[in-house]
Amino acid sequence: MDSIAYVNGDFVLLSEAKVSVLDRGFLFADGIYEVSAVLGGKLIDNDSHLARLERSVGEIKLPLPETVARIKEIQHELISRNQLKDGLVYIQVTRGADVGRDFAFPKGVKPTLMMFTSVKDIVNAASAKTGIGVITVPDIRWTRRDIKSVALLAQVLAKQAAAEAGAGEAWMIEDGGKVTEGGSSSAFILTKDDVLVTRENSSAILPGCTRKAVVKLAEERQLRVEERAFTIEEALRAKEAFITSASSFVQPVVKIDGELVADGKPGPVALRLREIYIEFARATGT
């Protein structure tokens, strides 16, 4: 099923949307991306995603080719043209296509802006009811994981390993089993003392938008949250575990490397936080 995408000012069929082979996104992974969820035709937590987009491009000195206001308009136009109810809007900005290939930034080249939508029924995902298994892989990424760049090969390999193991996500670990985050999600546990634990923001992880919203929603409901690293051992002793991301909201984790988390069923706090996030999303979508 085809849809309409946006590439540098034009609305075109996604299946026919193209960029130059000299685009620096293609040659150098010299680009940034964002994904916002869509629920009932409305963008979820979108300002948070666009703020992170602005921060990421700033960190690699990549000027946005359009204003954030215009990018929002294009998001809405894509939702409208594709009659998108539930799904995702993807945004990618790259440093454009020069006439040749040089590592250093080109001069006088307009950055590329590419956007498309995809259909996804995030709310009714079966895996939210059953929970997912995760595997662990060494975190082999670069040291600036706070930048949401398209240099995603390490995450591709991590998530492929998860897929081959029949797992829904790969948790990346370093420094003696400390979890940094998932291949495309943030990692949480609920300790035996009912403390929600998720790694503190730093250059070691991406500052998750859904992570941030879930922490806020949890704290507003008097849940104790500690932002610190946790190990796989701690996760296996935890009451619950879950992941958050724009494309999955909150998903219970019931198995880590084949071992059950608690009784191997989605935990009540994870399921409740999922409901709370969906309520928040429905109430605040734009």
Added chain:
Amino acid sequence: MDSIAYVNGDFVLLSEAKVSVLDRGFLFADGIYEVSAVLGGKLIDNDSHLARLERSVGEIKLPLPETVARIKEIQHELISRNQLKDGLVYIQVTRGADVGRDFAFPKGVKPTLMMFTSVKDIVNAASAKTGIGVITVPDIRWTRRDIKSVALLAQVLAKQAAAEAGAGEAWMIEDGGKVTEGGSSSAFILTKDDVLVTRENSSAILPGCTRKAVVKLAEERQLRVEERAFTIEEALRAKEAFITSASSFVQPVVKIDGELVADGKPGPVALRLREIYIEFARATGT
């Protein structure tokens, strides 16, 4: 000046050569590249580059969409169509364009093969006579630097920093000032005891094809070579320093972070190795 490129079976103008926005090279940096030099219309050390291409794609389980023999044919056809005398042939293979965007490997998708040439007078580069300055930057890359992937954002930022400092290359350092390699080259020094030192191959660096050839040529001429890490302090106390790469052969380094290497002039061993490499290239080009 336009030229002919190759994209998935077609020979097209480079300025009009395009790939899908869903190409995994563009979305995920899920691809591998190689660059071979061309001298007098002949490919230099090309088997070494194609062997590394095969190794790199193997490491990320990316099947080549054409045989190595066919890739060689396309290289020659591009040289011929573009009447290329001196320059480079660029090859990029990615995991192709799926109908959507999922991290895990797509099924039934043919990998993308893209190739183009560029004109470059490597032999007569002015910087080979004057030498270049390098700056140092922290090596922030992932831990699989032995894979020649297009996830090059760290190198882009390093080489942009070098360009802004008026330097010709950035040496990436870690573990207390130990040089890994340049943003797009291998790093060598010649110690006071006339020992050529370059870092040993491991996942910390790309196994340089030109590095390998230069080490072999040097050893054949009874130069002592030690493959081990060296620090910036050691480089500043060295008799000479230089870089090697397919696109620059051997280039003397005369300045590191603004400090002169020896008397700040290209060293005789670096210049001699450059000549020797050019002789080797002319004698063995294919």
